[in-house]
Amino acid sequence: KQEVTQIPAALSVPEGENLVLNCSFTDSAIYNLQWFRQDPGKGLTSLLLIQSSQREQTSGRLNASLDKSSGRSTLYIAASQPGDSATYLCAVRPNAGGTSYGKLTFGQGTILTVHP
Amino acid sequence: EAQVTQNPRYLITVTGKKLTVTCSQNMNHEYMSWYRQDPGLGLRQIYYSMNVEVTDKGDVPEGYKVSRKEKRNFPLILESPSPNQTSLYFCASSRGQWGTDTQYFGPGTRLTVL
Numbered sequence: 001k002q003e004v005t006q007i008p009a010a011l012s013v014p015e016g017e018n019l020v021l022n023c024s025f026t027d028s029a030i031y032n033l034q035w036f037r038q039d040p041g042k043g044l045t046s047l048l049l050i051q052s053s054q055r056e057q058t059s060g061r062l063n064a065s066l067d068k069s070s071g072r073s074t075l076y077i078a079a080s081q082p083g084d085s086a087t088y089l090c091a092v093r094p095n096a097g098g099t100s101y102g103k104l105t106f107g108q109g110t111i112l113t114v115h116p
Numbered sequence: 117e118a119q120v121t122q123n124p125r126y127l128i129t130v131t132g133k134k135l136t137v138t139c140s141q142n143m144n145h146e147y148m149s150w151y152r153q154d155p156g157l158g159l160r161q162i163y164y165s166m167n168v169e170v171t172d173k174g175d176v177p178e179g180y181k182v183s184r185k186e187k188r189n190f191p192l193i194l195e196s197p198s199p200n201q202t203s204l205y206f207c208a209s210s211r212g213q214w215g216t217d218t219q220y221f222g223p224g225t226r227l228t229v230l
Contacts, residue, residue, distance in 0.1 A: 034219065043120075043206055043221035044159075089159065099172045102147065102165075104219075108158035 002027045004092055006107035013080055013114055021075040021110045023090035028071050031095040035064050035075050038087045038109070047088075048075070052095060080114045087111050118143045120222035122207050128228045129197060137192045137225050139207030147210040148190035149174070149219070150182065152203040159206070165190055197229045 003026045013019055023033070032051045036044040048057045048064040050073070056065040063076040073090055089109040094100050120141045129135055141148065149164035151174075161174030165184040179201055181193040190209075194201060207222040 036221075041224075043223050044208075044219075046218045046220070049218055091159075099166065102149070102172055103174060104149065104161055104164075105175070106151075106159040108156070 002105045004107035006110050010111040015116050017080050018078050023073040025071045025092050028068050029095045031093040033073050033092050036089045082114050084114050122222040122225050126226050130230050132196050135194050139190045141209040145209035149208045150192050151206045154203050199229050202229045
């Protein structure tokens with residue numbers, strides 16, 4: 001059974017700092033990996049989606065990398081801002097064929113606080 | 117505006133009283149899914165649907181039912197709710213049959229079962 005772990009569980013940084021969030025998964029047979037952001041009391045917003053054949057994806061100040069063989073992904077946030085404060089979750093989709101493509105397994109998230 | 121809507125947003129009920137949480141999307145997405153979010157356990161998938169009349173179990177389907185009679189709607193049914201189903205529920209949709217594209221989430225439904 002796929003297990004997804006995110007480290008650290010919480011992170012507090014001063015504004016302007018570059019930071020890295022980590023996501024690891026136990027089964028490397030994945031179809032893709034997605035990073036989400038969740039604001040308090042809100043639903044999830046997709047940030048980046050990396051296909052299994054890709055090494056990284058970038059969107060603005062965000063860069064996500066994927067090392068499928070080692071079961072790891074990192075989310076890099078450059079020049080952090082207070083508005084980046086949220087919970088960040090990663091989720092993996094299995095590459096096991098059939099209807100299992102529809103499954104999605106989440107990590108427990110990293111709570112990020114960026115203080116002015 | 118492209119969106120996923122859920123109703124109700126908040127619900128307090130009692131054990132055993134059947135309830136339905138509705139989910140609707142206006143993006144003509146094939147894939148829809150339900151998740152529950154609990155402190156310490158994170159988000160877990162309940163059921164998903166690849167298209168009308170096609171559904172499959174996620175990791176925690178026990179105690180839940182779903183139906184997909186129309187493409188836009190994917191209701192979550194709790195036939196006999198129990199206190200351990202108290203949780204925050206999210207519906208999501210995605211383009212493509214397997215939801216392998218970006219997922220769009222609804223605002224959530226906070227359910228309390230007494």
